[in-house]
Amino acid sequence: MKNRIKECRQALGLSQNQLAFKAKMTTSAIANYESGVTNPTIQRTETLAEILRVTPGYLIGWTNRKGEYLTPRKIVVKVNALIDYFVDSSKQATNERQAQARFELAAKLMEGYARNDELIIPVKEVLIHETNS
Numbered sequence: 001m002k003n004r005i006k007e008c009r010q011a012l013g014l015s016q017n018q019l020a021f022k023a024k025m026t027t028s029a030i031a032n033y034e035s036g037v038t039n040p041t042i043q044r045t046e047t048l049a050e051i052l053r054v055t056p057g058y059l060i061g062w063t064n065r066k067g068e069y070l071t072p073r074k075i076v077v078k079v080n081a082l083i084d085y086f087v088d089s090s091k092q093a094t095n096e097r098q099a100q101a102r103f104e105l106a107a108k109l110m111e112g113y114a115r116n117d118e119l120i121i122p123v124k125e126v127l128i129h130e131t132n133s
Helices: 002-011 016-023 027-035 042-052 056-060 072-086 095-113 117-132
Strands: none
Touching: 002 027, 002 042, 002 056, 016 027, 016 042, 042 056
């Protein structure tokens, strides 16, 4: 992730300070992300991706294509990986709560990959099926 943030920032001709200002973050936070000292939260990853004009999946390193099309099944796999990456896997969460969190993340990821409302329903069905299994 660190190389992607720096690469995208430099491609847009932004300094760390300018990116930090646009993202409403500190310059040291950007420096820490770019050096790999820390990783941004889900919300910060989304913010950075929007400013850097790429998808969150591209920043995270899931794809080398900035606008990759993903099938519902692939989205679910990537959402599950995202949950594992960003969220503490607490056993205290209920299945319904986990399913809702996964659907919300999938919907946000899909915004970056495809702007197709017909894709949302299949993804939700896959998530519900996997949660009930």
